[in-house]
Amino acid sequence: MLDMSFLWQSALSVTWQQLVMYAVGGILIYLAVEKGFEPALLMPMGFGAILVNLPLSGVINQFSQGVGETHGIIQWLFETGIEASEAMPILLFIGIGAMIDFGPLLANPKLFLCGAAAQAGIFLTIIIAAALGFDLKDAASIGIIGAADGPTSILVSQVLHSNYVGAIAVAAYSYMALVPIIQPFAIKLVTTQKDRAMRMPYTAQSVSRRTRILFPIVVSVVAGFVAPASVALVGFLMFGNLIRECGVLSSLSQTAQNELANLITLLLGITIAFSMRADQFVRPETLMIMCLGLVAFVLDSVVGVLFVKVLNLFTKSKINPMIGAAGISAFPMSSRVIEKLGQQADPQNHLLMHAVAANVSGQIASVVAGGVVLQYFTNLG
Amino acid sequence: MNLDNVLQAVVMLGQGMAGIFVVLGVIALLVLLMHKLDDRKK
Numbered sequence: 001m002l003d004m005s006f007l008w009q010s011a012l013s014v015t016w017q018q019l020v021m022y023a024v025g026g027i028l029i030y031l032a033v034e035k036g037f038e039p040a041l042l043m044p045m046g047f048g049a050i051l052v053n054l055p056l057s058g059v060i061n062q063f064s065q066g067v068g069e070t071h072g073i074i075q076w077l078f079e080t081g082i083e084a085s086e087a088m089p090i091l092l093f094i095g096i097g098a099m100i101d102f103g104p105l106l107a108n109p110k111l112f113l114c115g116a117a118a119q120a121g122i123f124l125t126i127i128i129a130a131a132l133g134f135d136l137k138d139a140a141s142i143g144i145i146g147a148a149d150g151p152t153s154i155l156v157s158q159v160l161h162s163n164y165v166g167a168i169a170v171a172a173y174s175y176m177a178l179v180p181i182i183q184p185f186a187i188k189l190v191t192t193q194k195d196r197a198m199r200m201p202y203t204a205q206s207v208s209r210r211t212r213i214l215f216p217i218v219v220s221v222v223a224g225f226v227a228p229a230s231v232a233l234v235g236f237l238m239f240g241n242l243i244r245e246c247g248v249l250s251s252l253s254q255t256a257q258n259e260l261a262n263l264i265t266l267l268l269g270i271t272i273a274f275s276m277r278a279d280q281f282v283r284p285e286t287l288m289i290m291c292l293g294l295v296a297f298v299l300d301s302v303v304g305v306l307f308v309k310v311l312n313l314f315t316k317s318k319i320n321p322m323i324g325a326a327g328i329s330a331f332p333m334s335s336r337v338i339e340k341l342g343q344q345a346d347p348q349n350h351l352l353m354h355a356v357a358a359n360v361s362g363q364i365a366s367v368v369a370g371g372v373v374l375q376y377f378t379n380l381g
Numbered sequence: 382m383n384l385d386n387v388l389q390a391v392v393m394l395g396q397g398m399a400g401i402f403v404v405l406g407v408i409a410l411l412v413l414l415m416h417k418l419d420d421r422k423k
Contacts, residue, residue, distance in 0.1 A: 011393050109416075112409040118403045123394035130390040131382050139390060211415040218411050226404050364408075365401055370398040 010055045017278035024281070025049035029171070037177030040262075042268045043152060045170065048074060048273020049281075053279040059108075060274065075228040077267060078274035082158055088268045089151035091235050093367070095261025096151075097240025098253050100331070102215060105358040107205040110315075110355065111243030111323065115361030117307035120275050121146035121300030124220035124330030126373075129292055134312040140373050142289055145172045147366035149180070149329040153235060154272060156370045160377060167274030167286040171293030181295065181332040184341055186301035187325050195309075196345035198320040209247065223368050226352050229378050230371015236368055300326040320351055326358035335359045339344075 024188030032039035051059045052074055060072035081088040105111060127144030130136060141157035145168055153172035157165045175182060187196075216238035223234040244253045275281075304324035314316045322341055326334045338355035 106412055109409040112405040112412075113402070116398075116405040119401050120394075120398060124398050126393060127387060127390040130386040133382060134386075136386045136389055140393070208415075208419045210410065214415060215412065219408055222407050223404050224412070226407075227400055260393065267398060296404040361405065361412070366403050367404055369397065369403050372397045373393070376396060379383070 001138060010180060011057045012030065013246055015278060017282040020282050021049050021276065024170075025053075025240060031174070031177070036121055037136075038150075038173045040265045041173045042177070043175070043301045044266065044269025044274070046272050048270040050274040051270075052273055055176045060277070074129065074271060074274050076121060076332050077271040081267065081271055082154065086155045086158055086232070089270060091231050092151045092261060092264040092268065093236040094240035094243075095131055096257045096363070097216070097237040097242075098244045098256035099261070100244075100363060102212070102241065102360055103207050104353050105360045106211060108354070108357050109356040110145045110319075111327075112277040112364075113306065113311065113361075114304060114319075114324050114327035114358035116327070118300045118358075118362055119365050120146065120306035120307075121296045121298070121326035122369055122373070124299045125292055125296035128175070128295060130206035132288065132292075137377065138164060138378070139167055139307040141165075142292050144168075144370060144373060145175065145289075145293035145295060146300050147364040147369055148172070148176055148297065148334075148362070149299065149370070150176065151268075152329075152366055152370040154175045154268075155233065156373055163280070164285060166272065166277075166281050166290055167289040168293075169272045169275070171255050171290050173292050174290075175254070175297050176333070179328075179330045180337055183301050183325055183337045184285060184348050186298040187299075187305060187322055187337075187341060190302050190305045190309075191321055193345050195321045196341055197349055198318065199346070199349050200318075200323075200351060202350070204353075208243075210248055212245040213247075214240065214280075216245065217295060219364060223371065227368065227371040227375040229374035233367040233370050236365070237364070291330070294367050297328070300328050301332070304328070317321055320349075320354070323351065323354050323358050326355040327362040327365065328359070329362045331359045331363055334362070 025046040027253045028042045031037040032043035055067045059074040061075050063069050111217045123144045125146050126139045129142045137160040141160050141162035144153050147370035150172045154169050220235045220238045224231045243249045303320045304327045307326035308319050308321045321337045335355035339352040342349040342351040
């Protein structure tokens with residue numbers, strides 16, 4: 001009689017952990033499609049999570065008696081594009097750099113400090129993760145979720161060979177999408193209605209072309225001198241920005257902002273799904289990482305606000321404390337949150353341009369933070 | 382809880398935040414300097 005068991009052999013070998021991953025994949029696709037949460041990343045990650053968890057899936061390397069070893073495309077993409085060189089997250093920074101207009105920040109350089117302060121959540125979360133028993137490299141990788149910067153989180157956790165790359169990527173992108181919910185809660189914890197209503201005059205200042213061109217070069221050199229490990233991150237971000245600002249490469253700038261960024265984003269999501277295999281993802285630590293990621297975002301915002309409150313004690317021109325919370329890298333979500341909260345407190349209060357300045361400062365600060373964390377381990381030897 | 386790891390994480394906090402503030406502080410000063418040079422040119 002004809003043996004038909006091959007039809008259900010694979011389905012019968014599904015483990016409960018893989019079923020959990022199908023549900024996780026489904027939730028990510030739901031959040032992306034129905035809720036619009038970072039769809040460009042969460043949708044490919046969700047679909048990829050299902051693909052890599054199918055029994056004997058052809059998208060990851062397999063070995064069978066009859067055929068020998070077969071190579072899977074998602075595993076190859078991961079090993080080549082992320083594990084071997086971190087090429088995907090780094091190349092994505094060219095596109096991000098080409099998208100950012102640093103003009104509002106260059107017009108008000110004091111707001112660079114907001115970006116710096118709002119990275120504190122990263123390091124405070126590293127302490128909490130270490131206290132909870134995570135290995136120091138894993139703790140650092142978890143803390144970097146607070147950079148509110150997906151590519152930086154993936155890169156740092158990959159370079160440090162963290163055991164939790166998948167969970168960290170999911171947390172980083174999910175919470176970036178949830179900034180409009182997380183930040184108002186965190187900001188209201190440490191501000192009064194009067195704080196939020198504080199107005200800040202804005203006068204548009206022109207920034208010379210020379211300053212715009214010199215800026216990415218200066219940032220790369222300064223960051224490179226202090227934290228050489230940050231050069232890949234900062235350098236490629238600033239390379240993208242230099243292409244944008246130099247004025248003679250508009251076609252390359254458009255390509256970096258659109259085709260390059262879209263292509264890498266398309267592949268990054270499904271590639272990172274390789275680290276969402278059930279045996280690596282379905283464990284209690286994943287839940288802890290999701291909680292710690294949330295803590296990192298809240299601490300970033302709280303410290304950012306408190307920093308501005310302290311800064312206001314020493315400066316003549318006061319800054320609305322909420323601007324400190326905009327110093328995270330989640331752009332432009334964070335700026336919009338600050339503008340909205342300001343208008344809720346006083347309908348005539350317009351903080352958007354100040355918040356944008358702090359927000360783009362956070363984009364530089366977050367990659368510098370990633371580099372500084374890597375530098376710490378490099379110096380350990 | 383591994384106290385050694387926690388202490389190292391505290392050191393990382395100090396060094397990390399100092400590093401970030403130094404990098405961004407120096408950049409902010411250089412941007413101010415560039416503005417001054419631009420103003421002089423005008």
